[in-house]
Each structure stands twice: as structure tokens, then as C-alpha cells.
Amino acid sequence: QVQLQESGPGLVKPSQTLSLTCSVSGDSIRSGSYYWSWIRQHPGKGLEWLGYIFYSGIPYYNPSLMSRVTISLDTSENQFSLKLTSVTAADTAVYYCARENYGLYPRIEDWGQGTLVTVSS
Amino acid sequence: DIQMTQSPSTLSASVGDRVTVTCRASQRIGTLLAWYQQKPGKAPHLLIYGTSTLQSGVPLRFSGSGSGTEFTLTISGLQPDDFATYYCQQFQTYSRTFGQGTRVEIK
Numbered sequence A: 001q002v003q004l005q006e007s008g009p010g011l012v013k014p015s016q017t018l019s020l021t022c023s024v025s026g027d028s029i030r031s032g033s034y035y036w037s038w039i040r041q042h043p044g045k046g047l048e049w050l051g052y053i054f055y056s057g058i059p060y061y062n063p064s065l066m067s068r069v070t071i072s073l074d075t076s077e078n079q080f081s082l083k084l085t086s087v088t089a090a091d092t093a094v095y096y097c098a099r100e101n102y103g104l105y106p107r108i109e110d111w112g113q114g115t116l117v118t119v120s121s
Numbered sequence B: 001d002i003q004m005t006q007s008p009s010t011l012s013a014s015v016g017d018r019v020t021v022t023c024r025a026s027q028r029i030g031t032l033l034a035w036y037q038q039k040p041g042k043a044p045h046l047l048i049y050g051t052s053t054l055q056s057g058v059p060l061r062f063s064g065s066g067s068g069t070e071f072t073l074t075i076s077g078l079q080p081d082d083f084a085t086y087y088c089q090q091f092q093t094y095s096r097t098f099g100q101g102t103r104v105e106i107k
Helices: none
Strands: A003-007 A018-025 A034-041 A047-054 A059-061 A069-074 A079-084 A093-101 A107-111 A115-119 B004-007 B010-013 B018-025 B033-038 B045-049 B062-067 B070-076 B085-090 B102-106
Touching: A003 A093, A003 A107, A018 A034, A018 A093, A018 A115, A034 A069, A047 A069, A047 A079, A047 A093, A047 B085, A059 A069, A079 A093, A107 B033, A107 B045, B004 B085, B010 B018, B018 B033, B018 B085, B018 B102, B033 B062, B045 B062, B070 B085
Parallel strands: B010 B102
Antiparallel strands: A003 A018, A018 A079, A034 A047, A034 A093, A047 A059, A069 A079, A093 A107, A093 A115, B004 B018, B018 B070, B033 B045, B033 B085, B062 B070, B085 B102
């Protein structure tokens, strides 16, 4: 059973870079059947897909955030990461990492527990 | 981007009711749609994928249907554990998008 765990600072100052890591256990991020994803949820709001990365290292991003988002893999540590630059209070959210099965019928079966990141000075 | 619009935003129902949540896509997505349930403070939980395939372990009272641009999630016989927020998600394009959510609350 795969487990995903987000980690990173819970407080980031405006204009700085938000950096989160998702540690994966129970599966290799080099598995060829999954997209490794980031999703966020503003307080009291809905889910926003941020992007994902394939085991080959090719990422896909939400077009509305593409200029600020980077998702990368660390295969040696079996982790993947999210960086969001130039953050503002509007980036305050719970950030989830997740594993998307992109087979014939894609779906997100596995989620991390989520980590709250607050942007504030 | 494909926009996903759920209705209603909030639904009040009683235990035992049959409830339906609708998700409309701004363009055709075939049957590449999933439904999730989320409870406060928890990560979403997959209910249905491929529009109508029930995820393992999900009670049979949950069902999904639709194709193209209009999809429905039905709960037949609402249980106390089902009061939660439900989201649809499309997988037609590389840029995945979610509906805004439907909160099912106790009447």
C-alpha cells in the first residue's frame, strides 16, 4: 500500500518561494503507471490541481500557475517536490501530494494527508 | 482549460434519501471523470472513476453515470457517513480540473 507524506515549512513570507516535498513509500516513483501530483485547497474552498510529473521527469502544470510552479523528482530519495515562487496570501492553502493512476480510466487513488502552508509576514 | 461545474453547491437531505449531484464539463470529456468524497480536515477519497466504475471498498449505494459533458453521482439511501463534500474531476486533458464541490448536509 503506497503512502505519501508532505513535508516543508508551514509558514512562508510573501514574495518568497514555497517548497514542499512528498515522500513516497510502498512504491517507486519510477513506476511507469503513475503521475505524481500536487493539488491544493484554499481554506474552506475547493480543490485546485497544480500539476504532475511523470517518472521520466516530464511535468505538466496548471496553465494559470505555470509561470510560478516547478515540480521535480528525486529518484534517489523516492520523493517529488513542489516549488511555487513569488507567493502571496492567495497561496495560503492545504497542499496535497497524490498519485494518479493514468491508465485507461485515470483517477487519483492515493493522497497524502495534506500540509497547511500559510503565507504571511 | 476544461471547466467543470457542479450543481447544486449545497444539498440538504435526510438519511435514507436518494441524492444526485451533477457535474457539467465545458467540452466533451468522454467518460474520463472521477468522483471524490471529502470530509473536513481529511484528504479526498476516490469513489468512482471512468464515470461509473466503483472504487474497491466503496458502498454500492454510490453510483455514477453520464458521458460527454454531463455526469451524475447518485447516492441511493443516504447514510450518516455520507454527509460530506463531493468533487468531480476530469482527465480528458493534460491539465486536470475539479468541479467546485457539492456539500451534502443534514436537512
